Amino acid sequence: MFTAASFRVGDRVTICSGQSIPQSTATVERYTEGGRCMVLSDGSEWRADGRRQWGFRGGYYKGPVVEPFEPGDDEFIARRRAIGALRKFGDGLTMESPLSTEALQRILEVVDREKAAVKKG
Structure with missing residues (x-):
């Protein structure tokens, strides 16, 4: 079981572009796949650490990431x-x-x- 989740259910997070520019905010709703997949309130799915989208199929990822919500x-x-x-x-x-x-x-x-x-x- 994967337990190294960077975020807890209920945490507010910011989805940032590949250039670390805030695009939108969401809330962590739940984890699936034994804690490896994080589901956000906007319906998107991410790896538990927020570094890449769950359904991504490729070797090099330069897409958006999930980061902790920051004031501003x-x-x-x-x-x-x-x-x-x-x-x-x-x-x-x-x-x-x-x-x-x-x-x-x-x-x-x-x-x-x-x-x-x-x-x-």
Whole structure:
């Protein structure tokens, strides 16, 4: 029986990309396969040490890993997702976009206010 699990059931963990960048958070729900497979609240399965996904079939692994949750991970993930959503939104804007001119001006006013606040601060 494998007992060298790095995480306990109920632990909050951060799933990080291969470059150690926080991508999402989850909770350890249970262990299967005699304690060798860790199942997270998002449904993903990992080796008990969190170093690679359970179903991975290859010799070299440069994928995401599971690390202990650290303060600030939630904020980093939220900021990263907000930036991604704004980039996607801006990239999709054209003259044919369904948003009204007034809606676009309101969005621009909020962006301008936030930029001004950063300059003052």
